[in-house]
Amino acid sequence: METRTILYTGKGGVGKTSVAAATARRCAAAGLRTIVLSTDPAHSLADALQTPLGSSPSEVGPGLVAQQVSAQDELERNWSAVRAWAGDILVERGVDRISAEELTVPPGMDELFSLLELKRHHESGEFDVVVVDCAPTGETLRLLSFPDVARWWLNKAFPQQSRLMEAARPFARAVFDVSLPGDAVLDEIQGLTRNLIAMNEILRDTEHVSLRLVMNPDRMVIDEARRTFTYLNLYGFLTDAVIVNRVFPEEVGDYFAPWRDRQQEHLTAVREAFAPLPVLCAPYFPAEVLGDAPLDALGDALFAGHDASAVLHQSLTQELTLTDDGATLRLELPFVEKGEVGLKQVGRELIVRVDGHKRTLMLPPAVADYRPSGAALQDGSLHITFDLPARQA
Incomplete structure (x- = not known):
């Protein structure tokens, strides 16, 4: 199972x-x-x-x-070498040790x-x-939502990094007075990248x-x-x-x-x-x-009436696709077969009315400046098209 x-x-x-x-x-x-x-x-x-x-x-x-x-515990297991390297650099530049420890762990x-x-x-x-x-x-x-970027770093950057770092370390210390990361640091970052990819695939x-x-x-x-x-x-x-x-x-x-x-x-x-x-x-x-x-x-x-362990809904109810010409938002409306579509955008809220049904959804920042230009019902979903902002058209 x-x-x-x-x-x-x-x-x-x-x-x-x-x-x-x-x-x-x-x-x-x-x-x-x-x-x-x-x-x-x-x-x-x-x-x-x-x-x-x-x-x-x-x-x-x-x-x-x-x-x-x-x-x-998880930070010490997965990020100790990075913290030590980054913390030493910050302390060398006058940051107190406690603040340096906090600054070496990015938010989230x-x-x-x-x-x-x-x-x-x-x-x-x-x-x-x-x-x-x-x-x-x-x-x-x-x-966890950027596996393509993570894969690029893993496939393109990391195979070359160890050799480049080995050659650059003496130069960096002599010229810039900074210590480049060692292999343990690079191994932890590479491990994080692999885990990002694996977690994304799980989710x-x-x-x-x-x-x-x-x-x-x-x-x-x-x-x-x-x-x-x-x-x-x-x-x-x-x-x-x-x-x-x-x-x-x-x-x-x-x-x-x-x-x-x-x-x-x-x-x-x-x-x-x-x-x-x-x-x-x-x-x-x-x-x-x-x-x-x-x-x-x-x-x-x-x-009551549900299996707590079951997948209670099987599909994504919204899907956003960005294109060169604009964007398309697919909105699942399984109970609507036909009817007049009404669209109204107020700030980042998009209000959709179809055949007596109303949906209010929050648009992501990526399309905050886009404007809805049309909509069509197809296979139980509403497909809404957006035009590019005027300054980008």
Whole structure:
């Protein structure tokens, strides 16, 4: 059986860790050997499971293993030579040692190395399901989205680098007073490049790997999720479900009734923006979702009628293709066969109306200056064409 991998991402504070833990418990209860790991630096997975966790996998229940990946351990394992070389250069130029240590780790790098633990578990074949509680932003996924660039460096630059560096090191120290990186540094960078390629291939395996967006029914949180969703589609990563957490039930009383009404409006907007993805909702529980029974109640609420380990939606709902003449956006609309198409662009938002259905999506920066010029329905999808900005035409 091929390993099934599910990654949860979303804005901080939306209950992402609890949802990941609940999913893992439900998969394990179905008889699947499951591991849930947190790459989120906040590391609240131990709190959610109500059991101590370390940087190594630990049994936390029948068929269930959990792990809080240590970014520091991963950095030392994969980036120590680079840090030492870059840190020495900075210290030589007057930067204090503590600041130098921080500056040698680019933003997102610690999360990237934490995700390498996912790669190890995915390739080991030890588990049927790997559930990942990702850091609150999708920035790291962008680092995994450039395999062609990584392959170019691997194939073109690295075979020559060792010989070039060997010849240039004495010259660089004598003329520029700088130490060029040694073989250990180049080996680590080459290893990172290979891992970028491998991770990209894992995440693009849409038959076995998917991401799920977790949000609360609040406008700002939904907007952030829509931006993340756009990038995931743009980079070819499959999102198979949307999780809306902490929805007020009907019997909330007069005080919270206006809040619930607003949440229901936001839920309608979520269904329009993310259609045809399944939108799975969980109620606002009266107490924190911590420990076995509350997590199982959360899992029951989210996955009633669904297999938590299944790929809940099979295809990318958006695909953007850039051409010399402009761009084309394919938007999946499986329930629409015909009808008049209406397009309206407001800033980076594109509002699409077809036969009573409305979709609002966030355009990526790459086409922020483009303007929609036409649309056509074909095979259950809407194909929208964009013209180049006037200054580039």
